[in-house]
Amino acid sequence: MGSFRFAVAATFTAEPLERPLLFWGDQLGGEFEVRFAPYNQVLQTLLNPAGEFRANTRGLNVILARLEDLGTNGEAEKAAQELVSTIRESAPSLACPLVVALCPPNPECTKNSEWLESHRKVEEMVASAVRETRGVHYLPDSEVRRLYPIADYYDSQGEQIGKIPYTEAYYCALATTLVRLCHALYRPPFKVIAVDCDNTLWKGICGEDGPEGVEIDPPRQALQEFLRNQWESGALLCMVSKNNEQDVLDTFAAHPSMPLQLRHFVSNRINWEPKPDNLRSLAEELSLGLDSFIFLDDNPKECAEVAEGAPEVLALPLPERVEEIPHFLNHVWAFDRPVVTEEDRQRNASYAQTLEFGREVKRARNLEEFVAGLNLQVRIEPVSADVLPRAAQLTQRTNQFNCTTIRRTEQELQALMRDGYECRTVDVADRFGEYGITGLVITHRDGDALRVDTFLLSCRVLGRSVEHHIMRWLGEKAAADGLSTVVVPFIPTRKNSPARQFLDAIAESAPISTQEGFEFRFDSTRLKELRYQAPKKSAAPAVEEKPTPVTAQKRSVDYGRIARDYSTVDQIVTAVRSHGSGPGTAVEGTETEQKILQIWSEILQRPCSSVNDNFFDLGGHSLLVVLLLMRIRETFDVELPVDVVYSGDLTVASLARAVEAHKLGITDPEEYAELLAEIESLSEEEARDLLMQEDPETTHG
Numbered sequence: 001m002g003s004f005r006f007a008v009a010a011t012f013t014a015e016p017l018e019r020p021l022l023f024w025g026d027q028l029g030g031e032f033e034v035r036f037a038p039y040n041q042v043l044q045t046l047l048n049p050a051g052e053f054r055a056n057t058r059g060l061n062v063i064l065a066r067l068e069d070l071g072t073n074g075e076a077e078k079a080a081q082e083l084v085s086t087i088r089e090s091a092p093s094l095a096c097p098l099v100v101a102l103c104p105p106n107p108e109c110t111k112n113s114e115w116l117e118s119h120r121k122v123e124e125m126v127a128s129a130v131r132e133t134r135g136v137h138y139l140p141d142s143e144v145r146r147l148y149p150i151a152d153y154y155d156s157q158g159e160q161i162g163k164i165p166y167t168e169a170y171y172c173a174l175a176t177t178l179v180r181l182c183h184a185l186y187r188p189p190f191k192v193i194a195v196d197c198d199n200t201l202w203k204g205i206c207g208e209d210g211p212e213g214v215e216i217d218p219p220r221q222a223l224q225e226f227l228r229n230q231w232e233s234g235a236l237l238c239m240v241s242k243n244n245e246q247d248v249l250d251t252f253a254a255h256p257s258m259p260l261q262l263r264h265f266v267s268n269r270i271n272w273e274p275k276p277d278n279l280r281s282l283a284e285e286l287s288l289g290l291d292s293f294i295f296l297d298d299n300p301k302e303c304a305e306v307a308e309g310a311p312e313v314l315a316l317p318l319p320e321r322v323e324e325i326p327h328f329l330n331h332v333w334a335f336d337r338p339v340v341t342e343e344d345r346q347r348n349a350s351y352a353q354t355l356e357f358g359r360e361v362k363r364a365r366n367l368e369e370f371v372a373g374l375n376l377q378v379r380i381e382p383v384s385a386d387v388l389p390r391a392a393q394l395t396q397r398t399n400q401f402n403c404t405t406i407r408r409t410e411q412e413l414q415a416l417m418r419d420g421y422e423c424r425t426v427d428v429a430d431r432f433g434e435y436g437i438t439g440l441v442i443t444h445r446d447g448d449a450l451r452v453d454t455f456l457l458s459c460r461v462l463g464r465s466v467e468h469h470i471m472r473w474l475g476e477k478a479a480a481d482g483l484s485t486v487v488v489p490f491i492p493t494r495k496n497s498p499a500r501q502f503l504d505a506i507a508e509s510a511p512i513s514t515q516e517g518f519e520f521r522f523d524s525t526r527l528k529e530l531r532y533q534a535p536k537k538s539a540a541p542a543v544e545e546k547p548t549p550v551t552a553q554k555r556s557v558d559y560g561r562i563a564r565d566y567s568t569v570d571q572i573v574t575a576v577r578s579h580g581s582g583p584g585t586a587v588e589g590t591e592t593e594q595k596i597l598q599i600w601s602e603i604l605q606r607p608c609s610s611v612n613d614n615f616f617d618l619g620g621h622s623l624l625v626v627l628l629l630m631r632i633r634e635t636f637d638v639e640l641p642v643d644v645v646y647s648g649d650l651t652v653a654s655l656a657r658a659v660e661a662h663k664l665g666i667t668d669p670e671e672y673a674e675l676l677a678e679i680e681s682l683s684e685e686e687a688r689d690l691l692m693q694e695d696p697e698t699t700h701g
Contacts, residue, residue: 004030004182005059007052007096009037009045011069012103013163015623019605020175020572023579027566028183029556033059039163040069043083046090053094060182061098063087064174066165067122068105080122084129091135095411097185099178100130101139106165107154134385135410137181137338147180147330148173148569155630161642162626168634172572183557184336185409188396190314191288193230194279196297197241197248197270200318201260207243211250216258222326223318224259226335231264233337234344236286236351239268240278240295266351275302276309285358286351287459289399289495294334316560331567334559341390343436353433354460371465371532374430378469380441383423387437388413391425394440394456399495401467401502402456403488420444421453426470428461435461441470443477449485450478450524455499465532467502475527486524491517506530580605592636592656599631600652611652620650638662 006021008014018034025032037045037052042063045051053061063083070079091098102123109115123140130138145153150169158164166174198205201224204214216224231237237260241248248270252262267285269278275295283290290312297303303315319328329335337344360370383391392410399405408416417423426439438458443450452474457467474486490500490511503511503520511518566572589597589611600608604618615628625645633639636659644658 003033003058004186005033005035005056005096006062006178006182007035007037007045007056007059008062008064009042009052010064011040011042011066012064012165013039013623014064016164016166016168016171016627017175017178019579020172020576021179023576024176024179026579027557027562028179043086046086053090053096053098057095059096060178060185061094061096062178063098063100064103065100066103066105067119067126068109076118077122077125080126084126087130087136088133091133092411092414094135095409095415097182097409097411098136099139099181100126100136101144101174101178102126102141103166103174104141104153104170106159134388135414137185139177139181144173144177147177148572150569157633157639158626158630161629162623164623164626164630168627168630169569169573172576173569176566176572180333180336181338183333184338186396186407188292188399188407189337190235190294190334191292191397192236192238192282192286192294193227194238194240194282194293194295194313195227196299196302197239197243197251199298200296201239202251202255202258203322206247206251211247211254214251214255216255217322219322219325221259223329226326226329228259228264230335230337231260231348232345233340234347235337236266236348237264238282239265239270240275240282241268241270242272242275243270245270264348266348267355274305274309276306276313279306279310279313285355287354287400287462314559316563319564327567328563331563332559333557333562339389339393341393343390343393343438346434346436350433350435350460353435357430357432357463368532371463374432374464376464376466376469377429378466378473379427380424380470380473381427383413383417383425383440387425390437391423391440394437394458395454398440398456398458399493400459400497401462401499402454402496403452403499403503404454404491405493405496406454408454416442416453426457426466428464428466430464439466439470441474443474445481445483446487448483449487449521450474450481450483452486452488455488459498462498468506468530468532471506471522472528472530475522475524475530478524479528484524486522486527488520488522489514489517490520505533577602589652590656592659593652595635596632596652596655596659599628599635603627603631608652611656613651615645615650615655632659636663 004025006017008017015036018036021034022032035052035056042065045053046063048054065083067076067080070076070083087098087100105119109119127138127140130136150167150173153166153170155165155167158166195201198207198214200220202214202220203217206214227235227237239248245268249262252258267282269282271278275297279290279293279295283293290310293310293313295303295306295313295315296318297306297315298318300317303317306313306315314334316332318325343350388410392408392413395406395408395413413423421442421444424441424443425437426441428435428438435458438461440454440456441452442454443452445451455470457470471486478484478486488503490496490503492500506522507520508522508526511520513519566575593611597608597611600613600615600618603624604615604620606618608618615625620628625642629640629642629645632655638659640658640662645655
């Protein structure tokens with residue numbers, strides 16, 4: 001994910017989020033920075049031009065609020081309305097997406113039915129208003145606990161001492177959900193899910209058990225429903241199966257109640273060829289890169305072959321225990337789709353049109369006549385608020401016909417428009433159907449030239465002369481504005497050669513070499529006369545290939561491992577605690593001291609090797625003291641008073657003595673010290689006799 005900053009403003013102490021956030025940064029191969037606004041200054045942070053939110057240029061801004069912190073009854077509603085109004089006012093000026101999370105209340109509040117009803121109304125108002133605000137994402141507590149169920153989220157001791165109202169487990173769950181959302185917002189999405197059939201879509205082998213003999217058991221039913229939901233959100237589904245095609249077709253016919261039917265699959269490869277070859281064939285047919293494919297199979301060997309033969313594909317073997325399939329799928333972050341546009345919902349129909357277009361192109365005898373008869377309609381219109389999510393999404397998704405491959409968020413596009421850049425979407429239709437918004441052009445005036453910042457088109461509309469229409473429009477716009485030149489920069493990547501080939505084909509002169517790539521310059525008067533010409537297959541590139549600035553990258557995120565090893569709250573808490581604490585060092589001490597030593601190492605994030613080390617000398621501070629008290633209570637079921645741990649000479653040994661004393665019901669340190677001294681003065685025989693008196697059933701030996 002690269003270098004990201006999480007800027008957090010909360011109505012309670014949010015600092016315990018830092019460690020799980022940093023843990024996830026390491027897992028995702030990025031550098032995370034976490035900054036916290038002052039305690040309970042959410043409105044001030046939104047409005048402050050020098051605050052944490054405005055200073056964040058790459059990452060996620062986060063508001064965490066408990067409604068009870070805003071006030072009681074009518075006060076809470078008024079404060080929530082002010083918060084929503086301030087969010088709406090401030091969001092357009094932020095460079096990063098803003099997430100508003102409503103966190104769970106103190107359980108005592110929920111015992112009051114009147115309070116619950118008021119809380120529900122305020123929450124609905126906030127959620128509705130936030131969802132309607134561009135560039136702002138709403139994160140309800142129900143979503144956090146749907147993904148990461150947790151029973152005990154509240155910590156009364158932490159609330160009382162340091163306004164830390166939640167357990168370590170809940171902070172880990174909340175941090176993980178925030179990172180998932182951030183990752184999905186910035187990651188180029190996977191577009192195709194290719195899936196095996198036998199023992200994957202259904203239980204059994206259709207060629208052996210017969211089409212009627214296979215079973216749709218609950219795990220496979222859940223798998224199909226999951227894939228159906230992905231399809232409805234815009235994912236393209238394909239079958240890649242070693243099978244006789246007719247057996248598979250007959251199986252679908254025999255099970256008409258399955259959530260998935262043949263119409264849900266845009267294309268298939270059902271044969272006996274190696275699956276890596278079939279995936280490459282599908283990628284070519286769909287004009288998509290292999291790195292936009294996810295492959296699901298029950299057979300780890302098949303997944304290993306795909307990983308070896310087509311390493312760009314994310315190959316995921318399903319769990320051997322089939323009952324774990326639903327949980328596994330819900331925790332593969334590659335499937336997350338936080339923003340679903342209308343174009344996403346129409347993508348499968350659009351690709352079906354594209355495939356039909358491709359078949360007719362192959363049958364056409366004269367390509368220029370074919371294109372001329374398409375009844376092509378290209379609408380180039382300013383980016384409006386309602387299409388802003390789609391415009392930002394195109395910059396994240398489009399790789400092949402993309403001259404610069406600059407990725408931008410909604411906030412970044414808004415900032416460009418405020419700075420005088422003109423952003424326009426490209427809406428395409430022809431006799432095959434409506435394709436919707438499939439292109440984006442961003443321009444600005446640069447002296448006597450119209451400079452193109454972004455020029456991209458979805459591969460679904462290539463080959464129709466849409467790119468020629470856009471370039472002709474750019475020439476017309478430049479000429480109308482009195483500009484003599486249109487400048488189109490090109491930055492080469494591993495995937496965008498189609499854009500370069502187009503620019504080469506229409507170039508009036510050799511491009512100028514720049515530090516990042518090339519710069520094509522067009523006379524605006526001549527450009528506005530541009531017409532479509534069928535590409536010549538033998539034409540050689542007019543530009544010498546530059547070294548690609550982005551080398552072939554290995555996938556830095558192990559989605560399978562996250563789904564297996566970091567998908568429950570317990571797993572995440574254990575991993576976060578050990579992250580950064582270093583290997584433990586064996587030391588002598590009592591069992592209590594050993595446990596406390598481990599807690600210290602995890603809280604201080606450094607190896608601790610002596611029971612006599614001072615907590616504050618090792619880097620402890622007031623926030624960590626509260627966390628220490630919370631861990632002591634969790635581990636030993638002992639609630640120590642604050643003054644015990646705020647002692648200047650707090651050591652593992654002294655803390656262990658305090659824990660043991662409280663377990664015995666002794667709260668006076670002097671009384672406990674006297675008891676220890678008395679026990680230590682006893683002979684072995686006297687100690688044994690005392691033990692027999694306490695527990696007559698104890699035997700010698």
